[in-house]
Amino acid sequence: RVSIHGGLSTSDYLKLDSSIQRMDELASKVDLSGWTLDDKNNLLSSILDMEGDKAKKSYKTVETSIKWENIKLDGKTPEECKAMYHRLISKVRKYRTMSEIVSDAVTLMAKEPSQAQANEFADLPKKPPTAFSLFVMKRIKRIPDVKGVNKMKALANDWNELSDEKKEAYKKKYIKLKKKYEENLDTFRHNHPGCAVPGASPPHPPLPSKLFVESRLEKIKRKNPELSNSEAVKKLTNKYKQLSDSRKLKWIKRAKDSLQVYQEQFQQYLSNNPKSTVKPSVLHLSKEEQRIWDSSKGKPLPVPAKNLFMYFCNTRRDNFLHLTISEQSTELSAIYHKLTEDEIKDLADKFKQEVEEYIHSYNEYYTALSEVEKSHEKSPEVALGAYYNTVT
The missing domain is CATH 1.10.30.10 (High mobility group box domain)
Incomplete structure (x- = not known):
């Protein structure tokens, strides 16, 4: 594989060149003259929205799974959408050169100048094994005929059946090793100032x-x-x-x-x-x-709605959970605007009563807080400001 053209191998370059040619051929067979800039932006946005988490994967991997019939653009057929996508993508580079990759590596090292240095020193202490790991290291040779996961299951069962006294012995050994590790780590930091180490x-x-x-x-x-x-x-x-x-x-x-x-x-x-x-x-x-x-902590919950319409929506929303949020808002708005004056007045009285009770409860809650707790909580003036117009 001979490297040419900005770091690509010959075979990679030929594949890329062939792919671009196929894109151009597809686009040339479809009339794309009627596409506006907004149309193109909407197309690309639709593709990203449709693919969700897949948008973070390799474009080649995802491209083959795109269902063009699900891309809905006014006046555009699936074939036209696919052709325009290929025309736009053909203008984008899909490979990075070696110089770009190396440049990224240099930038990364500049951000973390010592992060990769610790493992280069022979005197970097290793973390001690846990109590369970110490037990495994001692017992594992006793079951040479048991393999893989079954071996670990057997050792786990043996550990669980171990007496508390014997477990404590392993735990004490771990604590001793951990203390020694921390001492060695302090020595390492002293000998190599500025070097990133475990715990850095x-x-x-x-x-x-x-x-x-x-x-x-x-x-x-x-x-x-x-x-x-x-x-x-x-x-x-x-x-x-x-x-x-x-x-x-x-x-x-x-x-x-x-x-x-x-x-x-x-x-x-x-x-x-x-x-x-x-x-x-x-x-x-x-x-x-x-x-x-x-x-x-006794904080009154839930917080009331901010206005009468939102209060109305909260009282009726359970009847519309089968709809989308947008559809719920549309339906509830239509019902709200058909309410009679008496129904609006009755609704407003209930809303006012709920707000008054909340204001009273919040003031009691805030008054009972210590000064330190008050510093982490909203004052009544801030927390209740939006509700005062409702009760006056």
């Missing part, structure tokens, strides 16, 4: 779901040794999502309580990496986790 990445804030996964990851991998690490994490993440509100609250509280440890870890990271410009992150709860946390 900034710590992450303690997300509730992450704490849940980490607490159970080793156990699930012992019980299911056939699972890869990513599969085990995915399994536990799904399990977390199915937890009840009360059980999720336990992990939310644990994440909140771990923030001080995170801050200390971050300060240690900055101490080890004085040139770093990274700033500590705040703990971001998911919308559901925030609801659970707010409810546990």
